[in-house]
Each structure stands twice: as structure tokens, then as C-alpha cells.
Amino acid sequence: MADLQDELHPTTEVGAPDELPEPFPAPAPAPPARDRDAPCLDRARALLAGHPVADGYCGLLSALRGLPWYDLETGESALDTDVPRLREGRVGALFWSLHLPEAVTGDRAMSATLERLDLLRAVVRAHPEGLRLADTAGEISDARSCGRIAVLPGPAGAAALADSLAVLRSLRVLGLRVLTLSGTSWASGAGLTRFGEEVVREMNRLGVLADLSGASEATIRRVLAASKAPVLCTRSAARALRPHPANLPDELLAALGAAKGLCMVPLAAEQTGPTVRDVADHLDHVRRVAGPESVALSGTYDAGTAHPRELGDASGYPRLVAELLERGWPETEVALLTWGNVQRVLRGADFTARAAQLRRPPSTATLAETDG
Structure with a gap:
């Protein structure tokens, strides 16, 4: 990785004025950046071999819809993500986004999300040597043990529910x-409505x-107060360092x-900055403010966004x-960042779901009845 350290400029001692100094040998040329960084990169790769990256957001499904043909196992130059680069980047699991264009709403949002889920399953089936569908922390670990990269469906937009908890249950099956809680009448700028709170409770019961x-x-x-399970911010950095609307202020x-x-x-790059150091600055800040157990990584590859230098694809x-x-x-703490924290959150959601299913049946609440 280029420029992880400042260039070292060797200095020479000057002899006393009345002495004739011995000739100094010519300074050895600085080793190439790759050689200087090799020990640190080797250490990083060794660490990632045991604690690979669980990537919180991949836009691959949207990108694949624009390709007439693809083979992720041999590599695709038109994409940021394929199996060879995921392996080079030591990625062990990734969440595949089911997000839709903002213009897709209502019943069309529900059917389009089902189409994306169908495509996800088809892509995983077509690449059995590299990918494996997973649902739980245990299944992610099993996929890794078998030399496969675990694929988890989500996030999806809340519009996919069509304001129906029955649809939420079907999507979970x-x-x-x-599920991203924004862009609906019950999860808007004004906050959660009573129906929105019921959606969160049902998500807790299902493990979403x-x-x-x-x-x-x-x-x-409101979600932080209402949810019994851990929550995610799948694409948020520190607003104190870069005032992007999706980034979080320190109090949040x-x-x-x-x-x-x-x-x-x-x-x-839009959210964190144009360099590796900028991304690391955000990770430092989130780690300091939220704690080392509350920070993870989200590649956002193939999501139509520019990436920091040296992090242009999933191999970085x-x-x-x-x-x-x-x-x-x-x-x-690096192991928590790359792997452990995502495993903890998945296990926490599943534990909450099992407990909730013992306490309450599936919710029959509707938007019309709850919010009037």
C-alpha cells in the first residue's frame, strides 16, 4: 500500500570545519513503497486469514442487472466485486443490497425486491465454488470453513413491505x-409512528x-429505544470529520x-474522503466515540460510488x-472490526428472536388500524 509511512530522508553529519571528512558512501536508494509496506501488509493478511472481512454493503445485484453475461468465479473487469478479488481482499462474508431506485414505490417495490432476492439466489447457485448463501453467524462460519464466501440478503428498503407485516414475514422466510427503516410514512423525518414501532417489534421477533x-x-x-436487538448503520461514517447527511454526529x-x-x-470517498488514511481517520473516530465493539466495515462496492485511492475494489x-x-x-480490535462485531450482532438478533417468539405470536397490526 502506497504512502502508509512518510518518506524517510536520510541525513548526514557534517564534520568539524577544521577537519577533512571522510567521503560518505552514497545513501542507499529508498526501497519501493511495496517493499517498505510488505511487513505491515503481510501482518494484515495473516490477521485477515483468521478474521476475514464481513462486508456490510455490496451493490452487486444492481450492477449485474446491467450485464448480458458474467462469471464471478473467473473474474469480471466491469465490476468492483468478484470471487478472485474477494479472496484477495480476505472477505469472508458480505451483505448483498436489495435496495431499489427511489422512484420504485408501492406494490412495485415489493415485487422488485422479490425479483432481487430471486436473482441473488440464482447468482449464488451459479457460483457454488466461491459463494454460499448464509443466514446465521454459524452458517457464515461454516461457509468460511468450506472455503466459500458467505452471502447474506439485505438490506432491503422499507418500501418493500408495502406496509404489511405479513410481507415482512414472507421476506424473512x-x-x-x-431492513432499512426510511422512506415510508411510518419511518420518516418525523420519526417512527405507532405502526413503525410495531414493525420494529416484529423485526425483533423474526431476527431481521x-x-x-x-x-x-x-x-x-426511537429505534434505539424500541429495539431489543442490536441495530446497524450499514453506510455511515463520522459527521464530525465529513458532513455527509448519512454520516452520524457524535451524540448518535x-x-x-x-x-x-x-x-x-x-x-x-464522498462520505469518508479520497485516501486510505481518511477512511482510517473515520474508523479511529467511531472506535473512540462508539467503542471498539460498535465499528465495522462496509465496502459499498458496485453501488455507483467512487472509492478512496487504493481501495477501488474488494481486493483492497x-x-x-x-x-x-x-x-x-x-x-x-482489528479482529472485532473485520469479523467479530458482525458475528456478535447476528447472534444477538437471533437470541432476541428466539426469546420474542416465546412471548408473542406474529403481529396482526395494520397501518390503517394502528396509525389511523
Whole structure:
């Protein structure tokens, strides 16, 4: 990884004025950046071999819809993500976004989300040597043990529910793990309505994680108070460092950490900045404010966004981890960042779901009855 360290400029001592100094040998040329960085990169790769990246957001499904043919196992130059680059980047699991264009709403949003779920399953089936569909933390670990990359469906947009909890349950049966709570009448700038709170309770009962990236501050605060399971912000960095609307202010980062949620910092130049160091600055900040158990990574590859230099595709994660190690991050906290925190959140959601299913039956609430 280029420029992880400042260039070292050798200095020479000057002899006393009345002495004739011995000739100095010519300074050895500085080793190439790759050689200088090799020890740190080797350490990063070794760490990622045991604690691979669980990537919180991949836009591959949208990108694949524009290709007439593709083979992810041999590699696709038209994409940021394929199996060879995921392996080079030491990615062990990733969430595949089911998000739709904002113009797609109502019943069309529901059917389009089902189409994306169908495409996801077809893509995984077509690449059995590289990919495996997973649902739980245990299944992710099993996929890794078999040399496969785990694929988890989600996040999907809340519009996919068509304001129906029955649709939420059906999507969960089809594998949905994450739902973004924004862009609906019950999860808007004004916050959650009573029906929105019932959606959160039903998500807890089903084990569907709430994604709060892009949600209003009122919605975020209400979900943090209402949810019994951990929540995610799948594409949020630190607003104190870069004032992007999807980034979180420090008070919300602290609240997310107190709730044992997860801020997944995106590798998106618009949100974090144009360099590896900028991304590391955001990770440092979130780690300090929310805590080391509340920070993770989100590639946002193939999502139509520009990426920081040296992180242009899914193979770049070792460079980022090398930067963090260079900054003095303990290996235990890097392991939480890349793998452990996502595993914890998935296990927490599943534990909450099992407990909730013992206490309450499926909700029959409707938008009309609840919000009037």
C-alpha cells in the first residue's frame, strides 16, 4: 500500500570545519513503497486469514442487472466485486443490497425486491465454488470453513413491505436479514409512528436487523429505544470529520455504542474522503466515540460510488488493515472490526428472536388500524 509511512530522508553529519571528512558512501536508494509496506501488509493478511472481512454493503445485484453475461468465479473487469478479488481482499462474508431506485414505490417495490432476492439466489447457485448463501453467524462460519464466501440478503428498503407485516414475514422466510427503516410514512423525518414501532417489534421477533443509515435522527433515536436487538448503520461514517447527511454526529455514535449497535464505515470517498488514511481517520473516530465493539466495515462496492485511492475494489481490504495496524490498533480490535462485531450482532438478533417468539405470536397490526 502506497504512502502508509512518510518518506524517510536520510541525513548526514557534517564534520568539524577544521577537519577533512571522510567521503560518505552514497545513501542507499529508498526501497519501493511495496517493499517498505510488505511487513505491515503481510501482518494484515495473516490477521485477515483468521478474521476475514464481513462486508456490510455490496451493490452487486444492481450492477449485474446491467450485464448480458458474467462469471464471478473467473473474474469480471466491469465490476468492483468478484470471487478472485474477494479472496484477495480476505472477505469472508458480505451483505448483498436489495435496495431499489427511489422512484420504485408501492406494490412495485415489493415485487422488485422479490425479483432481487430471486436473482441473488440464482447468482449464488451459479457460483457454488466461491459463494454460499448464509443466514446465521454459524452458517457464515461454516461457509468460511468450506472455503466459500458467505452471502447474506439485505438490506432491503422499507418500501418493500408495502406496509404489511405479513410481507415482512414472507421476506424473512426468503432469507432477508436487514431492513432499512426510511422512506415510508411510518419511518420518516418525523420519526417512527405507532405502526413503525410495531414493525420494529416484529423485526425483533423474526431476527431481521434494522438498518438506520439514511434514517432521520428522530427515527434513529426511537429505534434505539424500541429495539431489543442490536441495530446497524450499514453506510455511515463520522459527521464530525465529513458532513455527509448519512454520516452520524457524535451524540448518535455514542448512543449507538451504548445500545451495542454497529456503525459500518463505508469505503466511499464522498462520505469518508479520497485516501486510505481518511477512511482510517473515520474508523479511529467511531472506535473512540462508539467503542471498539460498535465499528465495522462496509465496502459499498458496485453501488455507483467512487472509492478512496487504493481501495477501488474488494481486493483492497488488507491495505486498510495495514494502515490501522500501523496506527497501533490492537489485533484484537482489528479482529472485532473485520469479523467479530458482525458475528456478535447476528447472534444477538437471533437470541432476541428466539426469546420474542416465546412471548408473542406474529403481529396482526395494520397501518390503517394502528396509525389511523
